[in-house]
Amino acid sequence: MTQDELKRLVGEAALDHVRPDSIIGVGTGSTVNCFIDALTRSKVRVEAAVSSSEATTRLLQTGGIRVIDLNQTGGLDVYIDGADEFDPHRRLIKGGGGALTREKIIAAGSSKFVCIADQSKQVKVLGAFPLPIEVIPLARSLVARKMAALGGQPIWREGFTTDNGNWILDIHNLDLVDPTGMEKTINELTGVVTCGIFALRPADLVLVATEHGIKQF
Secondary structure, three states: OOHHHHHHHHHHHHHHHOOOOOEEEEOOOHHHHHHHHHHHHOOOOOOEEEEOOHHHHHHHHHOOOOEOOHHHOOOEOEEEEOOOEEOOOOOEEOOOOOOHHHHHHHHHOEOOEEEEEEHHHEOOOOOOOOEEEEEOHHHHHHHHHHHHHOOOEEEEOOOOOOOOOOEEEEEEOOOOOOHHHHHHHHHOOOOEEEEOEEOOOOOOEEEEEEOOEEEEO
């Protein structure tokens, strides 16, 4: 199976975790796009969705799904999102699409976080994928120096602005043997909005599309 076929497979599998007439959180990325496509084609009707990005909002609305703000609802029933990497403890690296802050907020406000991915995203230790960090523009160089001191190699995602009006630093070769500790350390740096480590609030379930079907972690 191609990677696109695996993404479509796991996008459809995520429908089993969506209750009819519920309000759900929806993430950002190519795998999530497959979930949105499956949702709009299915008989599952949700009351509304909370979106993690402007791009996702457009797709949901095109599919006839009402999008509301997180402030308009209580806790969400489930949050469906992808990942750039996941480890055996369901800890993730996210933010390749630049929506990490809103994704982290929605994950924190959801009763259940279901991560959907293809088998290429599975790793033993996080860190092969460069770690995205959303930063206040004024603090870009300051945070880059701090990350270099922590052993990473920061690269500014030049020309990219998040939906929040901020910038992204992608940190290469950072030691993430202790992702929870590193998440805390980075998030305490002045000028950091948040980092793309999802270890303090990992996924509750990871659905993985493989050549042999869907596996659960």
